[in-house]
């Protein structure tokens with residue numbers, strides 16, 4: 001008989017006791033003992049659209065486990081707009097590099113999807129890591145999957161066309177927000193894709209003409225999910241299957 005996952009057991013326990021389920025998948029995948037040690041120190045917070053959690057090269061005061069929110073990792077590039085190098089939602093966490101002894105964020109962390117998250121001070125996170133090898137292993141695994149996403153994004157930004165990259169980004173957002181509808185401005189999309197706004201308009205218009213999405217006044221609706229998956233580059237499926245199994 002297959003043992004039930006901790007996430008499944010925790011969901012049942014929580015339901016029986018009238019408690020909400022653990023929405024962050026990284027926390028839900030930890031052992032019960034590891035999660036219980038961490039839980040009292042986790043503070044529920046609501047992340048606001050456009051909020052900056054970390055500036056690039058600045059110290060990280062807290063770590064965050066997104067639940068219904070989504071955060072973009074942006075890299076400042078000289079003489080260019082910031083470009084997105086990674087996306088973090090309920091499958092992961094912000095501040096994982098503290099586990100490597102790195103106290104300054106290499107990237108800017110900007111909230112793209114408003115919603116709930118759990119927050120923990122960097123100092124407490126460090127103490128928990130030193131006392132809990134299982135937590136260290138869970139964070140290490142996540143760091144590896146994030147590295148996979150970032151390296152694939154580097155190749156994607158260089159070789160794949162804007163329309164396919166936009167389709168990929170929309171699907172990654174859908175997975176993390178658990179919704180085919182979300183809010184996104186042209187300005188943010190231009191950061192995501194590292195292109196001027198006119199490039200965003202052209203790519204979004206093309207996807208609209210194919211009836212794959214609807215995009216009006218900053219509100220995006222995915223109309224045809226299989227069609228959008230067919231329109232995006234292979235990077236989407238590759239990262240999802242290799243690095244982010246919890247999103248399946």
Ligand SMILES: [Zn+2]
Nearest residue numbers: 156160233235
């Ligand atoms: Zn790609």
